[in-house]
Amino acid sequence: MAEVLIVVEATREFGVKKVTLELLTLARQLGSPSAVVLGGPGAVERLSDKLAEYGAEKIYAAESEEIDGYLVAPKATVVAELVKRVQPAAVLLAASQEGKEIAGRLAVKLDNGVLSDIVDLAADGTATQVAFAGSTIVKSKVTRGLPLATLRPNSLAPAPAPATPAVEQVEVQLGAADKLTRVVERVAEQKGARPELTEASVVVSGGRGVGSADGFKLVEDLADALGGAVGASRAAVDAGYYPHQFQVGQTGKTVTPQLYIALGISGAIQHRAGMQTSKTIVAVNKADDAPIWELADFGVVGKLEEVVPQAIEEIRKRK
Amino acid sequence: MNIVVLVKQVPDSGSERSLRTDDNTVDRESANNVINEMDEYAIEEALKIKEASGGDITILTMGPDKATDTIRKALSMSRGSVFIDRAVHVVDPALHGSCAVATSKVLAAALGTLNADLVLCGAESTDGRVQVLPHMLAERLGIAALTGARKLTIDGGTLTVERQTEEGYEVITASTPAVVSVWDTINEPGYPSFKGIMAAKKKPVQTLSLADLGVAAGDVGFDGATSAVVEHAKRPPRTGGTRITNEGEGGVKLVEFLASEKFV
Numbered sequence: 001m002a003e004v005l006i007v008v009e010a011t012r013e014f015g016v017k018k019v020t021l022e023l024l025t026l027a028r029q030l031g032s033p034s035a036v037v038l039g040g041p042g043a044v045e046r047l048s049d050k051l052a053e054y055g056a057e058k059i060y061a062a063e064s065e066e067i068d069g070y071l072v073a074p075k076a077t078v079v080a081e082l083v084k085r086v087q088p089a090a091v092l093l094a095a096s097q098e099g100k101e102i103a104g105r106l107a108v109k110l111d112n113g114v115l116s117d118i119v120d121l122a123a124d125g126t127a128t129q130v131a132f133a134g135s136t137i138v139k140s141k142v143t144r145g146l147p148l149a150t151l152r153p154n155s156l157a158p159a160p161a162p163a164t165p166a167v168e169q170v171e172v173q174l175g176a177a178d179k180l181t182r183v184v185e186r187v188a189e190q191k192g193a194r195p196e197l198t199e200a201s202v203v204v205s206g207g208r209g210v211g212s213a214d215g216f217k218l219v220e221d222l223a224d225a226l227g228g229a230v231g232a233s234r235a236a237v238d239a240g241y242y243p244h245q246f247q248v249g250q251t252g253k254t255v256t257p258q259l260y261i262a263l264g265i266s267g268a269i270q271h272r273a274g275m276q277t278s279k280t281i282v283a284v285n286k287a288d289d290a291p292i293w294e295l296a297d298f299g300v301v302g303k304l305e306e307v308v309p310q311a312i313e314e315i316r317k318r319k
Numbered sequence: 320m321n322i323v324v325l326v327k328q329v330p331d332s333g334s335e336r337s338l339r340t341d342d343n344t345v346d347r348e349s350a351n352n353v354i355n356e357m358d359e360y361a362i363e364e365a366l367k368i369k370e371a372s373g374g375d376i377t378i379l380t381m382g383p384d385k386a387t388d389t390i391r392k393a394l395s396m397s398r399g400s401v402f403i404d405r406a407v408h409v410v411d412p413a414l415h416g417s418c419a420v421a422t423s424k425v426l427a428a429a430l431g432t433l434n435a436d437l438v439l440c441g442a443e444s445t446d447g448r449v450q451v452l453p454h455m456l457a458e459r460l461g462i463a464a465l466t467g468a469r470k471l472t473i474d475g476g477t478l479t480v481e482r483q484t485e486e487g488y489e490v491i492t493a494s495t496p497a498v499v500s501v502w503d504t505i506n507e508p509g510y511p512s513f514k515g516i517m518a519a520k521k522k523p524v525q526t527l528s529l530a531d532l533g534v535a536a537g538d539v540g541f542d543g544a545t546s547a548v549v550e551h552a553k554r555p556p557r558t559g560g561t562r563i564t565n566e567g568e569g570g571v572k573l574v575e576f577l578a579s580e581k582f583v
């Protein structure tokens with residue numbers, strides 16, 4: 001079976017990202033999954049168990065200080081060389097900022113089409129994308145080169161399938177063009193142990209209706225009671241209630257959790273763009289004519305200051 | 320500093336958008352077309368740089384004839400007495416249906432004629448949302464890319480960017496020439512002024528065809544496309560479900576629903 005190259009994403013704190021496990025699960029339907037680990041020395045050792053558990057038949061280890069020391073370009077160079085050598089059936093990355101950027105460079109290097117933010121890929125190379133604020137389903141195909149695509153997190157359920165991967169060291173050979181942008185510092189601002197927004201199975205978001213930065217404590221408490229991530233509408237971010245990296249919508253993150261709870265969010269089309277494909281949507285809003293009711297599976301018309309503390313209390317009682 | 324700002328015309332994300340049924344491309348004909356929101360922040364950043372240390376600003380757009388509206392809108396942005404200098408519009412019937420790879424080829428060719436120290440663009444466009452163009456351009460031009468900026472500082476020929484990431488931010492740095500893509504956190508564009516709107520009318524807009532750029536028509540549009548939309552359909556809209564009014568039991572009812580769906 002032909003190899004399918006998966007570019008691994010990981011965080012220092014949580015290790016292999018869930019979207020990478022989804023990629024491995026998807027790759028098993030298309031061929032033999034090979035995980036490409038790009039990072040500093042020791043990266044593979046930290047990640048290999050998890051990759052094996054989800055079916056990686058092979059691990060390509062590209063470990064070098066220079067990979068983390070410069071932005072994106074070195075990763076694209078290493079993967080492009082691998083693609084030329086291995087001739088895989090497909091190359092799949094996460095639809096994160098960096099995943100899309102690596103994919104873009106690969107497309108130019110290999111003169112190959114690229115599909116961004118897919119939610120599925122069939123064995124014949126047909127991808128599914130969700131466009132225009134979740135209103136349109138698009139089937140698309142790479143027509144030049146091999147299927148090269150980035151997968152939106154939470155598109156499928158990762159399933160374990162233990163394998164015993166062979167680890168192959170890959171030589172990292174970079175040119176001057178790969179070292180133009182230096183990474184000086186990486187700063188983590190994510191608070192506490194909450195799951196990452198795009199990967200969380202529960203997201204609790206607050207809007208302008210939350211009223212203040214202090215009011216977001218309530219949003220956080222409900223998220224913590226449900227083991228979820230916290231999100232925010234653009235209005236809440238613009239008002240300074242919550243940091244921008246948690247913004248959900250057209251100009252923020254796209255999330256596809258099992259459960260999305262909107263607190264004090266009207267449901268404008270730009271917000272919907274980022275959460276419309278959530279499995280179940282719940283809302284609390286004091287206005288009974290808010291657009292959010294057009295898509296909420298369950299809703300409480302009422303003040304969130306009254307409804308949410310009671311809900312948190314009730315969840316605690318049931319635990 | 321010689322600055323080029325990339326500006327794309329897109330269908331307004333606030334109104335109904337669709338794909339054409341005849342050739343599967345974005346329906347730009349019947350749409351309400353506007354400037355890609357993120358690109359306004361790129362323009363504002365260019366104006367701020369010119370205000371602080373002088374320079375020259377060119378707007379570069381690849382788009383159909385009607386993209387002229389967007390170009391005029393871009394030209395009318397100003398900061399006090401700081402204005403944009405000119406625009407370049409790449410327009411050619413053969414460009415219709417171009418994929419991201421082809422678009423990057425055309426914009427790279429146009430940039431080749433403009434000798435920019437700094438190329439500013441939005442982090443993503445709201446129609447395709449592919450978020451690939453800035454790195455594609457850097458790859459083609461062999462220059463640095465500093466993408467996803469929430470802050471840009473310039474010290475002579477050295478650029479330093481705070482790049483937004485999922486976990487927080489990264490501090491990245493490079494020398495000019497470079498491509499910098501920005502998020503809407505980077506600044507706060509002002510309202511268009513009467514002076515700016517009047518000034519925009521007098522600014523030169525140069526149009527370039529594929530032939531002018533030396534790009535073969537077969538490399539772009541449908542003939543040169545590296546990917547294709549094979550079919551599309553509207554998703555059935557979501558429908559509202561149960562709604563209750565809080566009469567003191569709203570929180571408990573909410574949790575009962577969550578429990579019935581096995582979330583609690």
Ligand SMILES: Cc1cc2nc3c(=O)[nH]c(=O)nc-3n(C[C@H](O)[C@H](O)[C@H](O)COP(=O)(O)OP(=O)(O)OC[C@H]3O[C@@H](n4cnc5c(N)ncnc54)[C@H](O)[C@@H]3O)c2cc1C
Nearest residue numbers: 114115116131344345381382383410411414415416418419
């Ligand atoms: C939802 C969606 C997702 C997509 N995802 C991807 C993806 O992941 N990767 C990818 O490579 N492509 C993607 N595309 C593009 C796709 O692959 C096809 O190539 C698509 O059919 C053409 O894009 P378009 O609809 O924007 O075409 P067009 O409307 O023809 O536009 C393509 C580009 O050409 C410009 N243009 C159009 N006419 C002219 C003219 N006369 N003169 C100058 N410029 C002109 C437009 O402004 C635009 O920048 C996506 C498109 C959509 C709608």
Ligand SMILES: Nc1ncnc2c1ncn2[C@@H]1O[C@H](COP(=O)(O)O)[C@@H](O)[C@H]1O
Nearest residue numbers: 325326381440441443444449450451452
């Ligand atoms: N046709 C175009 N003309 C000019 N600039 C463009 C065009 N397409 C994309 N861009 C620029 O590239 C940025 C990122 O776009 P994208 O990679 O398509 O999401 C946009 O915000 C624009 O600044």
